[in-house]
Amino acid sequence: MGVPVTAELLLTQFLELQDVATRAHIRTLADHTPCTWTRPQLEAYTADTEEAERRYRTEILEKRVPVLTLLERFPAVELPPADFLDMMGPIRPRFYSISSSPLADPRHVRLTVGLVESPALSGEGEHRGLCSQYLGRLEPGDVLYGYVRVPSPTFAPPADPTTPLVLIGPGTGIAPLRGFLEERARQHAGGTEVGMSQVFVGCRHPEHDWFYREEMQTWEESGIARVHTAFSALPDHPARFVQNAIAAAADTVWDALDNGAYLFVCGDGRRMAPAVREALAAIHRAHTGSDDAAAQEWLARLEADGRYQQDVFA
Incomplete structure (x- = not known):
């Protein structure tokens, strides 16, 4: 730090305390306990065996167990504060997509943030998102420090407003796509011709977590967008996930892309994005009679x- 700070300030404002404990971290914990019961428990995660690797993966990595939790589980570990600080990296910046258009207000930036709060995967206590909880506690008038970063490669609509768009953003993935739509809406209101946007949004239930629902309906009524929905917790709805909605609108999606549409996907990169890609490949195969290699x-x-x-994010 270069200057004296309180322990509270250091631990709450500068250190990444929720990162998963690595095997090297666990070896360090084992080196700092005289307890003949604790040491074998920790070494069972770090031994050079397939069983130790499996145990670490299933009990530590997949359950997102941090060093702090291990210190609570094993109170016989006598870890010096300096060694603990060496394990903890500095807090990394959290990046959020801007979900508004400068055409609406060049001095006002809107963010769409999902508040992370759920039982910890470790089974001990709750996991609270570091940045989302911080943002959730802010009050009007509070000062927030941040900066605007231009992504590379860029994630922005084409310069020609008449170009049609296919926008796929379930959950908070709608964030940047809402900015695209707001820009198109402002252009349309100013007399500029804009291309149709096929918008695929998804959430659990339309009455609970359909973000920007009223805006979406307004933009659909104005003729600049067509909204396709997926609701995973609504039994009678025809599409559970956005990839199902894409498959149901296969002809519409194909016509849009065949007419030069740009396609944007935002959100979960582990399950949603690959499923969307497969749905698009299936549309190509169905409309061209080609095989998967040609679709890819x-x-x-x-x-x-x-x-x-x-x-997308993991």
């Missing part, structure tokens, strides 16, 4: 041309 080549061309862009 088509998607690769869209990506190379900047017409298939993703902003």
Whole structure:
């Protein structure tokens, strides 16, 4: 730090305390206990065996167990504060997509933040998102420090407002896509011709967590967007996930892309984005009679041309 600070300030404002404990961390904990019961418990995660690797993966890595939790589980570990600080990296910045258009207000930036709060995967206590909880505690008038970063590669709509769009953003993935739609709405209101946007949104239940629902309906009524929905907790709805909604609107999606549409995907990169890609490949196969290799080549061309862009997170 270079200057004296309180322990509270150091631990709450500067250190990343929720990162998963690595095997090297666990070895350090084992080196700092004289307890003949505790040491074997920790070494069972770090031994050079397949069983130790499996145990670490299933009990520590997959359950997102941090060093602090291990210190609570094993109170016989006598870890010096300096060694603990060496384990903890500095807090990393959290990046959020801007979900508004400067055409609406160049001095006002809107963010769409999902508050992370749930039982910890470790089974001990609750997991609270570091940045989302911080943002949730802010009051009007509080000062927030941050900066605007231009993504590389860029994630932005084409300069020509008449270009049609296919926007896929379940949950908070709608954030940047809402900015695209707000910009198109402002252009349309000013007399500029804008292309149709096919918007695929998803959530658990339309009455609980459909973000920007009224705006979406307004933009659909104005004729600049067509909204396709997926609700995972609504039994009678035809689409549980956005990939199901894409498959149901296969002809519409194909016509849009065949007419030069740009496609944007934002949100979960582990399950949603690959499922969307497969749904698009299936649409290509169905409309061309081609095999999967040709469908993947088509998607690769869209990506190379900047017409298939993703902003996804793990």
